[in-house]
Amino acid sequence: GGDTRLYDATLQAYQDLSQNGDPNHIRAIVVLSDGDDTASQNTLDQIMYEINESAGEGGNAIKIFSIAFGDGADTDILQQIAIPTGGKQYDSSPENIKKIYDEIATFF
Numbered sequence: 001g002g003d004t005r006l007y008d009a010t011l012q013a014y015q016d017l018s019q020n021g022d023p024n025h026i027r028a029i030v031v032l033s034d035g036d037d038t039a040s041q042n043t044l045d046q047i048m049y050e051i052n053e054s055a056g057e058g059g060n061a062i063k064i065f066s067i068a069f070g071d072g073a074d075t076d077i078l079q080q081i082a083i084p085t086g087g088k089q090y091d092s093s094p095e096n097i098k099k100i101y102d103e104i105a106t107f108f
Contacts, residue, residue: 003039006031010064010081011042011050017062018054026108027062030101031081032092035066035074044080051084063087065104067097 013029021027037044054062064087066078079089090100 004033004037005040006033006035006037006077007040007042007044007047009040011047014047014050014054014062014064018050021062028087028104028107029062029064030104031064031066031078032069033066033078034070034072035068035077037077044077047081048084055084061086063107065107066090067092067100069097 010029010031017027017029051064062085064082064085066082066087066089068075068078068089068091073091075089075091082089088104090103092100
């Protein structure tokens, strides 16, 4: 496999949506991952700091929904990213992935 930049991608999406997203619309990020970051320059702590800073400013919350995919997926990391935002973490398989996306859609 190749390098995975889970933290970089999640933080970039969060910052972009925070700075450019319309606060009058629902703002959410869906992360599909095995939870294994192998190449990010950013850390989980930096993501958590950004989430806490945003919440402290009283801004319209950006929810993160994380979907654990693959055998041995690190659900702990994905929960740490999703839960503080008011989002949710899901465990998925090829059999239930559509059901998970349908459930996430109900939040909108």
